[in-house]
Amino acid sequence: MTPLQLLFYVVSVIMLAAAVGVVVARSVIYSAVFLLVALLAAAGLFVVLFAPFLAIVQVLLYGGAVIIVLFFAVMLTRRPDDPQKLDNPQWPLAVVAAVLVFGAFASILLGARWVTKAPGPAPDLAALGDSLFTQWAVPFEIASLLLLVALMGAIIIARPGEKEE
Amino acid sequence: MIPLEAVLAVSAALFCIGLYGVLARRNAVLVLMSIELMLNAVNVNLIAFTAYLAPARNIGQIIAIFVITVAAAEAGLALAIILRLYRNRGTVNVDEVDLMKW
Numbered sequence: 001m002t003p004l005q006l007l008f009y010v011v012s013v014i015m016l017a018a019a020v021g022v023v024v025a026r027s028v029i030y031s032a033v034f035l036l037v038a039l040l041a042a043a044g045l046f047v048v049l050f051a052p053f054l055a056i057v058q059v060l061l062y063g064g065a066v067i068i069v070l071f072f073a074v075m076l077t078r079r080p081d082d083p084q085k086l087d088n089p090q091w092p093l094a095v096v097a098a099v100l101v102f103g104a105f106a107s108i109l110l111g112a113r114w115v116t117k118a119p120g121p122a123p124d125l126a127a128l129g130d131s132l133f134t135q136w137a138v139p140f141e142i143a144s145l146l147l148l149v150a151l152m153g154a155i156i157i158a159r160p161g162e163k164e165e
Numbered sequence: 166m167i168p169l170e171a172v173l174a175v176s177a178a179l180f181c182i183g184l185y186g187v188l189a190r191r192n193a194v195l196v197l198m199s200i201e202l203m204l205n206a207v208n209v210n211l212i213a214f215t216a217y218l219a220p221a222r223n224i225g226q227i228i229a230i231f232v233i234t235v236a237a238a239e240a241g242l243a244l245a246i247i248l249r250l251y252r253n254r255g256t257v258n259v260d261e262v263d264l265m266k267w
Contacts (some may be wrong), residue, residue, distance in 0.1 A: 008167045012175045019179055019202050023186035028194055035198045038179075042205045049172065051212045051226050054233075058208075061233055066201065066240045073194045073244045077251045086192050088260060094188035098181040105177035109170055118166045119213075120220035128223060136227055143234045150238035154245035160252075 008048045015041035026086065028074045036067050050121045053128060172213040180206035193250065193257045197243045204236045 018041060021034035039062040046055040088094070122128070132140055179202060186199025208229045215225025251257050 002166075005167055008171070012171075016175065016178055016182070019182040022198055022202060023182055023189065023195075028192060031195055031198055035201065038202065039205065042209060045172075045175075045209055046212055048167070049209075049212045049216045050220070051216070051229070054208070054212060054226055054229055057230065057233060061237055062201070062205075066237060069240050069244050070194060070198060073197070073247050076248055077194065077257045086195060087189050088191050091189035094185050097188055098185035101184055102177060102181040105181070106174070109173055109177065114169045115217055116168075117217070119169075119216035122215060122220050122223045122226055128226060131223065132227055132230070139231060143231055147234065147238050150242050154241045157242070158245035158248045 004048060007044070011041050011044040011048065015045065028086070029071075032067065032070050032074060035070070036063060039063055039067070050119060053125050169213060169217045173210065176206045176209040176213070179203075179209065191258045191260050193243075193247050193259050196259060197240065197247070201236065201240070204232060208232055 015038050018034045018038035022031045022038060025031040025034055039058065043055040043058040043063070046052070046058060183199045183202030183206060186202065187196055190196050190199060211225040211229045211232070213225075215223055219225075247257055250262060254262060256262070
């Protein structure tokens with residue numbers, strides 16, 4: 001087993017274990033910490049799959065920004081009667097649904113014939129930026145517009161109204 | 166060499182774990198975290214396909230960048246909605262917010 005394979009399997013096991021931790025933890029804070037571990041492990045997976053830039057973006061945006069936002073959400077919505085029940089009464093149905101969907105994915109995975117050639121490194125960062133600003137310029141601009149609209153929408157939704165102040 | 170199927174199996178498992186979280190949790194913040202897990206599974210898939218099938222064209226990494234952008238916008242908006250929900254109803258449990266349920 002090559003070091004790359006070993007890294008892939010170790011990182012995958014860490015990621016899946018942390019993801020299970022997110023969905024079964026008995027406290028929202030523990031879930032957030034497990035999510036941080038899972039997202040950082042996903043960044044490691046990106047490195048194995050020849051996407052170092054995506055790994056850096058993942059650490060900065062998810063490990064930094066999104067986790068901070070989630071911690072804010074947890075802190076601002078805590079009630080004195082914590083810990084309370086975090087799961088639906090129908091959670092066994094959710095297990096069934098998740099297992100069924102995984103079964104569908106597994107049958108597709110086992111049924112198809114996949115390429116057997118080795119993965120290759122993607123073009124460097126300069127080529128990525130080049131195609132982002134030429135071939136993908138319109139989606140890029142739409143994404144920036146989306147971020148602006150989301151920013152304004154979040155401010156308008158979260159701002160206290162005149163009556164509440 | 167890592168087989169492509171192994172990467173796809175890992176991301177399918179991650180997606181299904183996130184799906185379970187979305188369906189089974191009743192705290193809106195935990196539902197949001199599970200959605201982030203599902204989006205990450207999609208990103209792993211995109212990057213795996215681009216590395217194995219068309220590394221020279223690199224479409225998957227660009228789409229993954231867009232997915233991360235949309236996920237960040239979604240997290241910010243979801244925080245705003247959860248804060249508003251908590252202020253108006255005093256709860257963030259999605260099963261207690263059933264005003265529009267038939």
